[in-house]
Amino acid sequence: MLIGFINYHLFRVNCSFYFKIGACRHGERCSRIHNKPTMSETIVLPNLYHNPTAHLANIEGQALEVDEKELQNHFESFYEDVFTELSNYGEIEEMQVCNNLGDHLNGNVYTKYYREEDAEKALKALNGRFYAGRPVVVEFSPVTDFREARCRQYDMGECSRGGYCNFMHLKDISRDLRRKLFSTQRKKYSRHSRSRSRSRSRSRSPRKRRSSSRSRSPRRRRSLSPDRRRPPERRESERDKEREKDRDRDRDRDRERERDRDRDRDRDRERERDRERERGRDRDRDRDRERGEEPPGRRHD
DSSP states (O other): OHHHHHHHHHSOOBOHHHHHHSOOTTGGGOSSBOOOOSSOSEEEETTOSOOGGGGOOOBTTBOOOOOHHHHHHHHHHHHHHHHHHHGGGSOEEEEEEBOOOSTTTTTOEEEEESSHHHHHHHHHHHTTOEETTEEOOOEEOOOOOHHHHBOHHHHTTOOTTGGGOSSBOBOOOOHHHHHHHHHHHHHHHHHHHHHHHHHHHHHHSOOOOOOSSSOOOOOOOOOOOHHHHSOHHHHHHHHHHHHHHHHHHHHHHHHHHHHHHHHHHHHHHHHHHHHHHHHHHHHHHHHHHHTTOOOTTSOOO
């Protein structure tokens, strides 16, 4: 019994669902390990979005009719409200809201920042606050690539599992709202970075007072740096390319980790099979001793 308990805790493997999606339908009862990160660029606010369709009751077996336009307006109002609040703690790379019906994914809000420090700042500031009369819980999430976590069948409109699928069913907002939110955020943080760089330059090189007798020379016009000479669209496209390269590197690193975990899993299974075979041989030997027989190979004619 003790050996089985020790083997169970020593040779447990990581939960692949928790690693990819940041949630598991078994919760704490899962037989596999949920490695919760102590630091991450991504935070999750579980069950924050109160999806009206998930709480509508059936009347005499008939589903209540819902106005899709009204539901979308309700969701976009929620998205804008939460995005605006979360962007106060740092620049957001992407924010996703789950439309699943399962308890472990229903209404989860995943927010990925560009910097881990901003995610930590948001986690410390939001934990313990209230939204819509309910307490807000914030955790670090292992999810770094939502393309691996989202349900591709749902994106094509043909998921056979419905709302209880174990992959993310992500709810989209309109292009206009997305453009409005991210452009406002971009202006906000570009302005902050410019003001910080100005204050640093002033503190490093304070201006000297000029004597009144000396004639003032006309102020020279500073030439723009190569980066500023480029149009904003080109600079933004270059930033997007750099971010895409970073995502590709993260994705390759995650795949390598997953392959290592698979190899460890196969090795653990092989060890468990060897132990099971050894236990079977021990049981056969004990049975033979109880019967008063010698083990095969030691019996004499």
